[in-house]
Amino acid sequence: MEEKIKEKMKNIKYKLLVLSGKGGVGKTSVAVNLSYALALKNFKTGILDIDIHGPNVAKMLGVEGKRLTVSDNEIEPYQVLPNLKVVSMAFLLEKSETPVIWRGPLKMKAISQFLGDTKWGDLDFLIIDSPPGTGDEPLTICQLIPGITGSIIVTTPQEISLLDVRKTIRFSEKLNVPVIGIIENMSYLKCPKCGYKILLFGEGGGKKLEEEFGIELLGQIPFEPEISKNADIGKPFFNSEGESAKIFRDIVEKILKKINVSTV
Numbered sequence: 001m002e003e004k005i006k007e008k009m010k011n012i013k014y015k016l017l018v019l020s021g022k023g024g025v026g027k028t029s030v031a032v033n034l035s036y037a038l039a040l041k042n043f044k045t046g047i048l049d050i051d052i053h054g055p056n057v058a059k060m061l062g063v064e065g066k067r068l069t070v071s072d073n074e075i076e077p078y079q080v081l082p083n084l085k086v087v088s089m090a091f092l093l094e095k096s097e098t099p100v101i102w103r104g105p106l107k108m109k110a111i112s113q114f115l116g117d118t119k120w121g122d123l124d125f126l127i128i129d130s131p132p133g134t135g136d137e138p139l140t141i142c143q144l145i146p147g148i149t150g151s152i153i154v155t156t157p158q159e160i161s162l163l164d165v166r167k168t169i170r171f172s173e174k175l176n177v178p179v180i181g182i183i184e185n186m187s188y189l190k191c192p193k194c195g196y197k198i199l200l201f202g203e204g205g206g207k208k209l210e211e212e213f214g215i216e217l218l219g220q221i222p223f224e225p226e227i228s229k230n231a232d233i234g235k236p237f238f239n240s241e242g243e244s245a246k247i248f249r250d251i252v253e254k255i256l257k258k259i260n261v262s263t264v
């Protein structure tokens, strides 16, 4: 299987892994919006959801309940846009099914099968969304995919979240996956009446990490009710009018610059 994975991954130029220390900080939102943004920039993009316990990518892309098809014994990714393909564990589960409880080896087997058997074809980008922390899923991915371009770490400014982020940074570096940058999410809530910034989870977390590890803080995304509202109806937010959308588009540019990709 490992040889097969290597062969397949050769046809994908850049592989980016989205990680976080804590849960619910916005990894999937980042992964989905980044993939969508890249696809609209004419990059051939794939998004792989390896979160077996709570696969949300399909929901945020508005393709929940879709099924993957198999041809020539290989999994065909679901085409969301002309340049955007998705493979999610959610496609393997029935809607009514409760979250799967899989032990480590089974998870590794499932992920490795996904990687070996999916017909991504030629891609510019593969964005991989993982569950929080440094568990079996991201570990398996880092071990199975040779030459991951880098990881993007999502955090809130909160202290506990930051403690876990330190662990995640070390994890990534230890596995030879360079950290491209940190995205601070839910940094503040702007009062719609007067513009006052309410700091929901404290202040300065991302900056502190930047100083401590020399890893770039790619941006600070405010908390905007629009983001979760859009996510619930399967719409990305990066191409909307809000402040968070503009900040997100800047983040995408920074990521491209960081990995030396020029837009066409």
Ligand SMILES: Nc1ncnc2c1ncn2[C@@H]1O[C@H](COP(=O)(O)OP(=O)(O)OP(=O)(O)O)[C@@H](O)[C@H]1O
Residues within 6 Å of the ligand: 020, 022, 023, 024, 025, 026, 027, 028, 029, 030, 051, 054, 056, 130, 131, 132, 185, 186, 221, 222, 223, 224, 225, 226, 227, 228, 229, 231, 232, 244
């Ligand atoms: N900046 C934001 N403003 C408002 N809501 C947000 C923001 N970022 C994320 N959300 C919402 O918060 C929830 C959690 O986000 P998301 O699913 O992206 O986090 P996650 O890190 O992938 O979570 P998990 O660890 O469970 O995989 C979602 O409902 C999402 O729409």
Ligand SMILES: [Mg+2]
Residues within 6 Å of the ligand: 027, 028, 029, 051, 056, 129, 130, 131
């Ligand atoms: Mg998620």
Ligand SMILES: [Zn+2]
Residues within 6 Å of the ligand: 191, 192, 193, 194, 195, 196
């Ligand atoms: Zn106000």
